[in-house]
Amino acid sequence: MGVSKLKLPKICEHCGKAFEAKTVNTRFCSDACNNASLRLRKKQALVEKPKQIDPSRPI
Numbered sequence: 001m002g003v004s005k006l007k008l009p010k011i012c013e014h015c016g017k018a019f020e021a022k023t024v025n026t027r028f029c030s031d032a033c034n035n036a037s038l039r040l041r042k043k044q045a046l047v048e049k050p051k052q053i054d055p056s057r058p059i
């Protein structure tokens with residue numbers, strides 16, 4: 001089972017673009033979208049209280 005060689009059709013959670021994910025955990029079409037989304041989340045985390053921790057987020 002080579003999970004690292006998967007090609008999964010996905011929709012980027014940031015820009016909505018269709019792309020092929022390399023892993024089941026991939027949620028964005030590019031590092032740019034990944035970073036942009038993380039930045040947005042950090043901003044929101046600063047505004048709101050961090051009451052919810054995303055379990056899918058790598059430590």
Ligand SMILES: [Zn+2]
Nearest residue numbers: 012015029033
């Ligand atoms: Zn994207």
